[in-house]
Amino acid sequence: MNEVSPAIPVSGEDRHATWLELFFDLVAVAGVAQIAHLLHGEPGAADIGLYALLFLAFWSAWIGFTLYGNVAGEGTHTRTVLAAMFGMAVMAAAVPGVHEGEDGQARALALAYVLIRILAGRAWRHRREILVDWPAAQLSLGVIPWIVSLWTLEPVRYWLWALGIALDLWVTFTVSARDVIESRKAHDEREKKHSRSRDTVPPVSVAAPHADHLSERLGLFVIIVLGEGVAQVIEAASDATWDRRLYGLASAAFFLLVALWSLSFRHGYAGVPYLTARSLPARAALPLHCFVTVCLAALAAGLGAATEHLHTLPDTTRWLLCASLAGYFLLTGIAALRRPEGVRRWMLSVVLPCCALPLLLAGFGGGLGTVAVVWLLVAVTLWPTFYESRRARRVEPAARPGA
Known part of the structure; x- marks a missing residue:
């Protein structure tokens, strides 16, 4: 597969979900089912809060690769998407353990979420494109609290997860397209300065979703x-x-x-x-x-x-x-x-x-x-x-x- 493919225009050829994308969405079926089971019986405020938190995290992981496949089209890296699918399956499987307060499952869920977000950011960096409509898919600010949570216990862990989701929403509504582009250019300049290679770094472009x-x-x-x-x-x-x-x-x-x-x-x-x-x-x-x-x-x-x-x-x-x-x-x-x-x-x-x-x-x-x-x-x-x-x-x- 090619490393880079041109952005899909907003209007153009008629596109539908591919078999890989439908396979990816099947993981969403498992995740939604597991998270919905948190509300069985007579859920209290803590159960509802955990349900909302995990659903938002699962949806954030899903939308990041949905947008990647949307823009990349035929240039989508199959192995990258399959790796993200495995991470989302781990998240779904860990939900019952998180609900029961198991530290191992909670750390597994947080680690899988972090790796999925890192994979998404890496995929966008390889494409040299800026997704200005959803900057949280490329910026890692909201991932930092999840990384810190790997060394904490409940309830601090859950508050850190909520902080990460809140930071992603803050980035979505406050960071402008110009901020994202300038941040990427500054990152490229630092990489070029510290790299021994003198190869010209291709410029970034703005990705438009289909x-x-x-x-x-x-x-x-x-x-x-x-x-x-x-x-x-x-x-x-x-x-x-x-x-x-x-x-x-x-x-x-x-x-x-x-x-x-x-x-x-x-x-x-x-x-x-x-x-x-x-x-x-x-x-x-x-x-x-x-x-x-x-x-x-x-x-x-x-x-x-x-x-x-x-x-x-x-x-x-x-x-x-x-x-x-x-x-x-x-x-x-x-x-x-x-x-x-x-x-x-x-x-x-x-x-x-x-x-x-x-x-x-x-x-x-x-x-x-x-x-x-x-x-x-x-x-x-x-x-x-x-x-x-x-x-x-x-x-x-x-x-x-x-x-």
Whole structure:
């Protein structure tokens, strides 16, 4: 394979996920499943915090190589991607041990994460390209706390991991393209000064992601998360008594996941509901995708837990289900801010009730049965589609000639 290939343009030939990329995404299936299991039973605040932390770390490792494959195209180094896959598999396998406080598994997870980030940075340096849309994929500031955590114990270790994720987000939103390019040029000057070789170092260039291909990969990740919801319900139902309650809950869970699929893909872009192509810069759209999948994976875990409690939901499980759906619609509102018209009406008529009603249900729905709670969440999720269809019927007569 060639060491360097030209950047893929934003628009051009039609590209789809390769077999290597699909193989890589299979590791995401294992990782999402392992992390979602952290919310089984009756999770407390510490369990939810660890879930969010590990999901963000796993997503960060995944997106770094997703963007690398997106830009590199046929120039992708297969061995580099396979090495990253092995590291992500180690991270996924270590999740249960981290949850149980095992130091060995926690160090293995941190070491695998560090090596994945180093591999990503090395791959970009070889390409001599700057990915200005996601500088955290190339800058190693957020990796430093993870390295330090290899010599610490819990809970300090977890705080260092959280600091690393926070630094990556800080780099994403504050470091400009000019800063990244100047930093790379300064690094090249130092390398040239200390190197005995007088070979000319090729200049760096700015990498532009292939938008359609990236949208497909992001959408595949959302499909993986929704599929995990189906898997959670199936796994729990296999050990439950098949009666009327189970039939009602399974039907409600299926309709809920289908409604979320419809919002994310039929009314969204890259798996993010009500996001449109190029309506947000990549630095905003990628974190939005990350947080949407965090909410969907938590909702999937909640559905699995609900299947295990068919009579009455524990308070923690009810809050997990309802708060996850409320967070999903809050992020929907952020994506819809770039709607061409009617933003204020959309916020008041759709986003506000879809955020408030699940939270009210979480706070005051303790007397409701499990099946009733999930069906009410289905009704909330269907409301945006119903609102849009009513609005379209009202606008259609006015748009006819002569109206």
